Amino acid sequence: MKRYAVYYAPREGAFAFRANEWLGREPGNPRDLPQTVLPGIGDPRSITAEPRRYGFHGTIRAPFRPADGVDEDLICTTVSDLAARLRPVTCEGLRVEVLHGFIALTPLGCEDALLQLGAAVVEGTNDLRAPLTEAEIARRRPNRLSSRQRDLLDRWGYPHVMEEFRFHLTLTDRLDEPEPVRGALADYFGPVLPRPFVIEDLCLFGEDATGRFHLMHRYALSG
Template sequence: MQRYAIYYAPREGAFAFRANDWLGREPGSRRELPQPVLPAIGDPRDITSEPRRYGFHGTIRAPFRPAEGIGEDRIRATVSDLAARLAPVICEGLRVEVLHGFVALTPLGCEAALLDLGAAVVEGTNSLRAPLTGAEIARRRPDRLSPRQRELLDRWGYPHVMEEFRFHLTLTDRLERPEPARVALEAFFDPVLPRPFVVEDLCLFGEDGSGRFHLLHRYALTG
């Protein structure tokens, strides 16, 4: 694996099955799935290329290259230790909304707890990552970041952490007209949205040579 990330991914069940169906793949088994065609959307492959690459997830620690001398065993051990001391986050539920031009599921009623979880994971894994290269910094478009976001990028390797962290589960690419997709996806997901919604695991994902991410291991939050 060329990069690693720590995500939320739902455990097996109706919610996970529907989300994986929508994106057309199971990140754990690497199995490809036929994507459903929804009213007013058309071919879902045309609007899901980016989230399909990553698999259905919510980012907690964004993808990073391992530092010199850091192997997968060390990464796994670190994530396991974090999960053993961090508690699950219980939210009221999820809603479908438009964020910056793409459609996503966002949690309700747990913002402070998610901020705390995200901060603990970012801090606890920072020693695992290699310093950002100039090309990696450029991809984050630093000229478009606020001074605080640029500070976070330099300190933690990603600009949307700490108080800038906003947990979400991406469903589409950026769209010129996202509202029809939002309406269709709200109807598609509503029967299976978990109430409450619980972040109960840290999931270690790895990026293969083709740029696709795969679920490597799931660590229950038991703190």
């Protein structure tokens, strides 16, 4: 794997099954799945290319290249140790909303606990990552970041961490007219949205040579 990331991904069940059907892949399976076609929004493949590449997930530690001397065993051990000492996060539920032009599921009623979990994982994995290259910095469009976000990028390798962290589960690419899709997805996911919604694992994902991410290991939060 050329990059690694720490994500939330749901355990097997109706919620995970429906999300995987929507995106057309299961993160632990390299083969594509037939995608669900929802009334009135056309071919789902045309609006899900980016989230399909990553698999259904919520980012906790954004993708990073391993530092010199860091191998997969060390990454696995570090994430496993973090999960063993961190507690699950329980939220009231999830809602379907438009974020910056794309559709995502966002949690309700757990902001402080999510910020604490995100900060602990970012801090605990920071020594695993290689320094950002100039090209990697440029891809984050630093001219569009606030001064605080640029500081976070320099310190932690990603601008949307610590108090800037906003947990979400992406469902579409950016859309010109997102509201009809949001409504269709609210109907589609409504029956299976978990209440409460619990983040109960740290999931280690790896990016292969083609740019696709795969679920490698699941570590229960048991602190």
